[in-house]
Amino acid sequence: AQSVTQLGSHVSVSEGALVLLRCNYSSSVPPYLFWYVQYPNQGLQLLLKYTTGATLVKGINGFEAEFKKSETSFHLTKPSAHMSDAAEYFCAVISKKSSGDKLTFGTGTRLAVRP
Amino acid sequence: GAGVSQSPRYKVTKRGQDVALRCDPISGHVSLYWYRQALGQGPEFLTYFNYEAQQDKSGLPNDRFSAERPEGSISTLTIQRTEQRDSAMYRCASREAGTDTQYFGPGTRLTVL
Numbered sequence: 671a672q673s674v675t676q677l678g679s680h681v682s683v684s685e686g687a688l689v690l691l692r693c694n695y696s697s698s699v700p701p702y703l704f705w706y707v708q709y710p711n712q713g714l715q716l717l718l719k720y721t722t723g724a725t726l727v728k729g730i731n732g733f734e735a736e737f738k739k740s741e742t743s744f745h746l747t748k749p750s751a752h753m754s755d756a757a758e759y760f761c762a763v764i765s766k767k768s769s770g771d772k773l774t775f776g777t778g779t780r781l782a783v784r785p
Numbered sequence: 786g787a788g789v790s791q792s793p794r795y796k797v798t799k800r801g802q803d804v805a806l807r808c809d810p811i812s813g814h815v816s817l818y819w820y821r822q823a824l825g826q827g828p829e830f831l832t833y834f835n836y837e838a839q840q841d842k843s844g845l846p847n848d849r850f851s852a853e854r855p856e857g858s859i860s861t862l863t864i865q866r867t868e869q870r871d872s873a874m875y876r877c878a879s880r881e882a883g884t885d886t887q888y889f890g891p892g893t894r895l896t897v898l
Contacts, residue, residue: 716886716888760827771833773818773887
């Protein structure tokens with residue numbers, strides 16, 4: 671079985687400050703990890719993903735995440751928050767061998783950016 | 786090109802009525818997924834198809850829920866005898882063969898009164 675835990679359902683940062691959204695996963699086989707963003711009244715949009723290879727992955731809008739197997743983590747970061755980053759962020763995992771490529775999502779973190 | 790589309794975007798129905806939710810995937814995408822998202826939660830898997838074959842329906846909560854994709858393109862998720870607990874956002878995603886990324890549609894917000 672696979673699962674995802676996102677610590678902090680709400681995170682608030684000042685514009686220009688570091689963004690750190692936490693994600694820990696559980697998987698019995700090597701995972702594929704994803705971060706999706708949901709803007710109001712829109713669908714889920716892929717920010718970035720880790721499948722194999724380099725553990726530091728870069729995504730759209732200046733976001734990046736690092737896969738740390740020893741910590742079972744895939745935290746999302748951005749050096750400097752922008753007002754347009756305010757949205758809900760979901761971490762998700764696929765365990766390729768066991769789950770038929772279905773995504774298991776965390777409960778989401780809502781990011782607020784203060785002026 | 787066009788993304789995943791879903792219709793209707795909003796559906797309000799009375800308890801006991803049947804509803805049909807439609808998903809039109811990205812052209813050429815082999816796999817199609819349905820998820821349900823309750824308020825304050827992440828999306829939860831319902832079912833998925835490769836072409837017209839339903840590969841996994843383990844997430845369908847009970848036999849009131851069914852899905853089909855008869856020609857390997859458009860899919861319909863049907864909920865019979867709706868209940869208030871069925872109120873949620875229903876999301877569809879599609880994926881191209883040989884890739885890992887699922888592309889999501891805007892969702893259908895279902896409200897059962």
